Amino acid sequence: KAGVTQTPRYLIKTRGQQVTLSCSPISGHRSVSWYQQTPGQGLQFLFEYFSETQRNKGNFPGRFSGRQFSNSRSEMNVSTLELGDSALYLCASSAGVRLTEAFFGQGTRLTVV
Amino acid sequence: AQTVTQSQPEMSVQEAETVTLSCTYDTSESDYYLFWYKQPPSRQMILVIRQEAYKQQNATENRFSVNFQKAAKSFSLKISDSQLGDAAMYFCAYRGPNAGNMLTFGGGTRLMVKP
Numbered sequence: 001k002a003g004v005t006q007t008p009r010y011l012i013k014t015r016g017q018q019v020t021l022s023c024s025p026i027s028g029h030r031s032v033s034w035y036q037q038t039p040g041q042g043l044q045f046l047f048e049y050f051s052e053t054q055r056n057k058g059n060f061p062g063r064f065s066g067r068q069f070s071n072s073r074s075e076m077n078v079s080t081l082e083l084g085d086s087a088l089y090l091c092a093s094s095a096g097v098r099l100t101e102a103f104f105g106q107g108t109r110l111t112v113v
Numbered sequence: 114a115q116t117v118t119q120s121q122p123e124m125s126v127q128e129a130e131t132v133t134l135s136c137t138y139d140t141s142e143s144d145y146y147l148f149w150y151k152q153p154p155s156r157q158m159i160l161v162i163r164q165e166a167y168k169q170q171n172a173t174e175n176r177f178s179v180n181f182q183k184a185a186k187s188f189s190l191k192i193s194d195s196q197l198g199d200a201a202m203y204f205c206a207y208r209g210p211n212a213g214n215m216l217t218f219g220g221g222t223r224l225m226v227k228p
Contacts, residue, residue: 043218056213090156
């Protein structure tokens with residue numbers, strides 16, 4: 001069974017640009033969550049999608065957005081990039097609504113210069 | 114808002130010895146879930162162990178066990194017979210009863226294993 005796949009693995013962008021990250025969950029999983037990991041702020045929840053609907057949202061500015069497609073694949077978009085957006089972005093997929101294990105991808109390392 | 118605190122930024126253990134990583138959390142909920150995740154240099158988060166708050170029995174997974182003290186809001190991880198492959202960042206995480214799959218993480222503890 002394939003794991004959670006995040007693409008690309010590494011990305012370098014210039015301040016002011018926008019970026020789109022992709023996450024393909026484990027087959028059959030309907031929930032996808034996104035996290036930002038930085039040395040200063042640690043792991044912070046961005047948002048969760050379940051069956052194409054945003055179910056939870058963290059405390060991030062509107063420049064951070066996401067969506068989920070009918071095949072459960074999810075994309076995360078960051079517009080007007082700032083230097084502080086440099087981080088490891090992790091995606092996690094889960095099978096259902098109640099307690100199920102969250103499986104993480106290897107992340108996308110975004111560097112904003 | 115729920116908070117998770119890991120007071121030990123770094124820990125060191127001798128191979129084959131036992132080490133305990135600490136975690137405390139704050140919540141007003143009675144039904145919730147707690148997790149320990151391991152993040153090796155590959156960056157992929159791996160679930161080590163989980164605990165449902167309604168279960169009084171402490172969870173165990175092979176060499177990993179927890180000491181769950183609900184009243185004290187404490188959730189420590191004990192690693193027995195430490196191995197070199199256990200070296201990683203360890204994160205404690207909380208999930209509320211109505212939070213979907215949203216996890217609140219602690220700041221992490223870097224575990225070093227000495228041969």
